[in-house]
Amino acid sequence: MKGKALKKKKLLIVFGILLVLLLGQWMYIGWRFQYGPFRKLGQMRLAKMEGNAEKYDFSYIQPMKDSPLEDKNILFLGSSVTNGAAALYQSIPEYFGARMDCTYIKEAVDGTTLTDNGSDSYIQRLLNVDADAQIDFVICQLSTNDASKGLPLGEISEKTELKEFDTATITGAIEYIICYAEQTWGCPVVFYTNARFESDNYRAMVERLYQLADKWGIGILDLWSDDGFNQITETERALYMKDSIHPYKSGYRDWWGPELERQLCDFLSGKA
Numbered sequence: 001m002k003g004k005a006l007k008k009k010k011l012l013i014v015f016g017i018l019l020v021l022l023l024g025q026w027m028y029i030g031w032r033f034q035y036g037p038f039r040k041l042g043q044m045r046l047a048k049m050e051g052n053a054e055k056y057d058f059s060y061i062q063p064m065k066d067s068p069l070e071d072k073n074i075l076f077l078g079s080s081v082t083n084g085a086a087a088l089y090q091s092i093p094e095y096f097g098a099r100m101d102c103t104y105i106k107e108a109v110d111g112t113t114l115t116d117n118g119s120d121s122y123i124q125r126l127l128n129v130d131a132d133a134q135i136d137f138v139i140c141q142l143s144t145n146d147a148s149k150g151l152p153l154g155e156i157s158e159k160t161e162l163k164e165f166d167t168a169t170i171t172g173a174i175e176y177i178i179c180y181a182e183q184t185w186g187c188p189v190v191f192y193t194n195a196r197f198e199s200d201n202y203r204a205m206v207e208r209l210y211q212l213a214d215k216w217g218i219g220i221l222d223l224w225s226d227d228g229f230n231q232i233t234e235t236e237r238a239l240y241m242k243d244s245i246h247p248y249k250s251g252y253r254d255w256w257g258p259e260l261e262r263q264l265c266d267f268l269s270g271k272a
Contacts, residue, residue, distance in 0.1 A: 046088055051239050051248025058090050058253060061098040064261075068268045069102040073134050075185075076106050077122055077177070078141030081194060083108035086242035087249040092139070092192070095257040105129065113145045114174060115152075116167035123167055123176055135185040139221075140177055142193045142209060144245050146170050147201035156211060171208055178216045190219035190267065192260055196230040197244035219267040221260045229259055 046052055076082055076093040083106075084091030093106045107125045116123040122143065129135070154169025162179050166172035174191070181189045193206055206224045213220055223229060232240070232255070240251030247256060 046086060046242075046248075049242070049248055051242075051250040052086075052088055053250075056249040056253055058094050058098045058249070061095065061253065063101050064099055067100040067102070068265060069096065069100040069137070072102045072136040074102050074104040074137045074139055075129060075135045075181075076104055076108065076139050076141075077126060078108045079112045079122075079143050079145055080108070080110040081144065081246060082106070082141045083110055084249075084252070085110050086246035087252055090249050091247075091252050092141075092257070092260065095252055096139075096261070099257065099261060105133070105135075108141075111145060112143070113149065113151060114143050114170055114177070115146055116173055116176075117151075121173075123173055123180075126177060126180060131184050133185075135181075135187055137187055138177075138181040138185070138189045140189065140191050142191050142202075142205055144194055144197075144199070144202060147199050147205055150201060153201075153204055153208060156208075156215065170205060171212070174209070174212055175216070178212070178218055182216075188219065189216070190221055190264065192221035193224040194245060195223040195256065196225075219264070221263045221267075223256060223259060 074093070074096065078092075080086075082092055083089060084094070091108075093104045093108075096102060097104050107129065109120045109125065112118075112120045112122060112125075114122045118124070122140070152169045154166055154171035156171055157164050157166075157175060159165075160179065162176060162183070165176040165179070167176050178189050181187060191209055193209070194202070202224075206222070209220055212218065236255075239248070240255045241247055
């Protein structure tokens with residue numbers, strides 16, 4: 001009996017240690033990546049970053065007079081950059097909503113891809129949007145995840161029917177999104193890029209986007225290509241960006257937002 005009690009006690013100790021280690025691991029994941037049952041720890045950490053200070057909150061954005069998007073309903077499709085993962089979930093949709101007096105649907109899930117490789121892909125979430133909804137504009141993020149995962153770029157199709165696009169490739173997925181939006185809502189489609197970061201794969205995606213614009217007549221809000229836009233100081237970069245891909249609130253509000261707004265207005269006025 002004594003031996004059994006001692007064995008049970010040891011098992012309980014081992015179980016307790018494993019439980020503490022598991023708890024610590026989940027707490028770290030929540031703190032570092034805003035994921036899991038302790039994701040609020042990560043939000044608390046991000047809230048303390050200078051770029052997420054109260055003064056950068058989007059509630060202070062002044063609405064544009066005579067906005068071309070006034071009373072329009074915009075569908076934003078994207079991943080963590082559109083979601084505002086490093087900015088306490090204030091990002092491009094919230095910027096345009098506050099600045100340009102539009103309503104919006106925010107279809108953004110962290111870590112997802114243009115290529116149709118699961119239930120959370122851009123395409124699957126696009127298909128889940130109510131086809132009868134009033135959508136006046138689709139603004140889609142050129143996902144960095146496809147580039148970082150090395151997913152195939154693919155080729156531009158000679159066709160213009162949904163069934164013809166290879167959605168297992170980046171190009172095919174982009175064509176599918178454009179074609180579906182035009183057929184379903186009959187609205188303009190615009191893609192926006194990230195600001196420049198080290199990635200040959202993403203550079204190729206931006207180049208492909210311009211080729212697709214020639215075919216489909218879509219708009220491109222390009223934060224990648226302009227040297228002047230991307231030449232910010234290291235102090236500004238530390239204020240605006242959590243890393244090379246994800247902006248803080250300050251980055252969306254004071255760096256990306258005004259340039260996206262300018263380019264969008266040019267597109268809508270026919271200047272782009």
